[in-house]
Amino acid sequence: MLMIVSETADKIKSMEIRGAGRIARAVAEALRDHALAVPARDPDVFRQEMERAAAMLLATRPTAVSLPNAVHVVMAGLDHAKTAEDARAGVVRRADDFIRSSQHAVEQIAQFGASHIRDGDTILTHCNSEVALGCIIEAHRQGKEIEVFATEVRPRNQGLITIRTLNDAGIKTNFIVDSAVRSFIHDIDLVIVGADAVTVNGAVVNKIGTAQVAHSAREARVNMIVAAETYKFAPRTILGELIRIEERAGSEVLPDEIARTLPHVTVRNPAFDVTPAGYIDLIVTEKGAIPPQMAYVIIRDYLGWGIDEFHLAFGPAGPNGDE
Ligand code: RI2
Numbered sequence: 001m002l003m004i005v006s007e008t009a010d011k012i013k014s015m016e017i018r019g020a021g022r023i024a025r026a027v028a029e030a031l032r033d034h035a036l037a038v039p040a041r042d043p044d045v046f047r048q049e050m051e052r053a054a055a056m057l058l059a060t061r062p063t064a065v066s067l068p069n070a071v072h073v074v075m076a077g078l079d080h081a082k083t084a085e086d087a088r089a090g091v092v093r094r095a096d097d098f099i100r101s102s103q104h105a106v107e108q109i110a111q112f113g114a115s116h117i118r119d120g121d122t123i124l125t126h127c128n129s130e131v132a133l134g135c136i137i138e139a140h141r142q143g144k145e146i147e148v149f150a151t152e153v154r155p156r157n158q159g160l161i162t163i164r165t166l167n168d169a170g171i172k173t174n175f176i177v178d179s180a181v182r183s184f185i186h187d188i189d190l191v192i193v194g195a196d197a198v199t200v201n202g203a204v205v206n207k208i209g210t211a212q213v214a215h216s217a218r219e220a221r222v223n224m225i226v227a228a229e230t231y232k233f234a235p236r237t238i239l240g241e242l243i244r245i246e247e248r249a250g251s252e253v254l255p256d257e258i259a260r261t262l263p264h265v266t267v268r269n270p271a272f273d274v275t276p277a278g279y280i281d282l283i284v285t286e287k288g289a290i291p292p293q294m295a296y297v298i299i300r301d302y303l304g305w306g307i308d309e310f311h312l313a314f315g316p317a318g319p320n321g322d323e
Contacts, residue, residue: 004033005053012060012067015156020196020232021106021130024066025099027057031074032095035088046084050075050091062244063205063272065197065234069303073098073231105229105286110134113192113227113284114142121189124149124181124217127207128158128165129194131227135284136192137169147172149184153207155252155269178209185220195228195283199237200299202277202292204228205245208270214279223281226292230285230302233295246271 008030011017017026034053040046054071061067077090113135117123121139123146125132139146148166150173153159159175166173176184191213197205204210204226217224234243250259250267259267277292287302 002034002053002056004037005030005056009056009060012057018158019128019130020064020066020194021102021229023061023064024070024231025102027067027070028074028095028098028102030057031071032092035077035091035095038088041084043081043084043087046087047078050078050087061246063196063246064232065205065243066229066231069231069235070098102229102231105231106131106134108286109227109229109284110138112286112289113225114138114144116225116282116284116289117144117146117190117192119144120146122147122149122187124151124184124188124191124213124222125162126151126178126181126191126193126210126213127153128161129206129227131229132192132194133162133165135227136166136171140169140171147174149174149176149188151176151178151181151209151213153209154178158207178212181209181213182216185216185222188217188220188222191217191222191224193224193226195226195232196272197243198226198228198233198283198292198295198298199243200234200296201237202280202283202295204275204277204280204283204292205243205272206275208273211273211275211279214275218279224279225282225284225289226280227284230287230298233298233303235299235303238296238299243274245273 008026012023017023031053038046038049040049054075058068058071074091074095077094078087081087081090109131117139123136125148136148148171150162151159163173163175193206193210195204195206214224248269248271250269253269254267280292282289283292285298
């Protein structure tokens with residue numbers, strides 16, 4: 001019964017499906033297809049089946065908050081349903097709405113983001129972000145003369161996907177190793193990256209190396225913008241919850257046959273890092289561009305997590321008992 005869901009879960013774990021937005025849409029699709037396949041007529045049994053599926057998807061990768069946000073949105077379709085049919089219809093409707101609005105958000109951000117790119121700009125991007133690339137490609141489509149520097153993105157080489165996409169769009173692109181960012185930063189007018197999570201204090205969690213890019217950009221006074229749909233903002237950071245940084249297998253960095261010969265060496269392979277709000281000029285969302293310090297407003301207004309829920313969960317003193 002959980003076939004559809006376990007297939008999607010495996011693809012997310014192995015990164016066959018990757019990129020925070022694509023993961024979110026795949027999860028919504030898997031929950032929808034599962035809801036349609038579950039024969040349960042009893043609403044409680046149906047709910048249990050859906051909760052098992054949601055748990056399986058939530059356990060795949062820990063960092064991209066778009067994943068639990070998508071699960072939360074779709075599973076809310078079960079709320080107030082008195083029959084299994086109502087619950088099923090609720091899940092299907094919410095999944096379809098989520099997928100549609102996610103695609104719309106990507107298009108909207110491309111429009112907003114492109115307006116921050118000027119004719120003649122040289123742009124640096126790191127990793128492979130659908131939304132960041134959307135902004136660059138839209139600027140090119142509008143006839144702006146642009147050039148891109150794209151990093152390799154060790155160890156998974158997502159930079160290869162990026163340069164293929166840019167090449168297909170006919171955009172002049174330079175491919176560099178991650179450690180060359182500092183050497184080229186003075187040739188760059190604007191850095192654009194995506195996000196896996198944005199916390200309430202406006203920090204951006206994105207592919208490992210993003211924080212180093214941001215540091216170089218700040219030192220060279222190059223603006224850095226982040227393209228992120230509102231479902232990449234992390235509501236539970238209001239409660240003091242930290243984003244868990246995924247650490248992947250060392251074999252992605254160093255082949256096992258070499259690692260085996262080096263008993264005193266441990267390979268560390270964090271997949272993401274955290275760029276503080278102070279290094280980021282703007283976050284471009286589908287609701288418009290905001291300074292990162294306004295992340296709380298996005299969480300409150302578009303994800304429905306406000307200070308009221310905060311008080312309901314912990315009382316007016318907050319999670320640590322501080323007034
Ligand atoms: P979009 C990716 O993570 C990258 O960190 C990328 O910047 C981010 O998700 C956002 O991608 P991974 O799945 O949603 O490659 O903008 O580890 O496509």
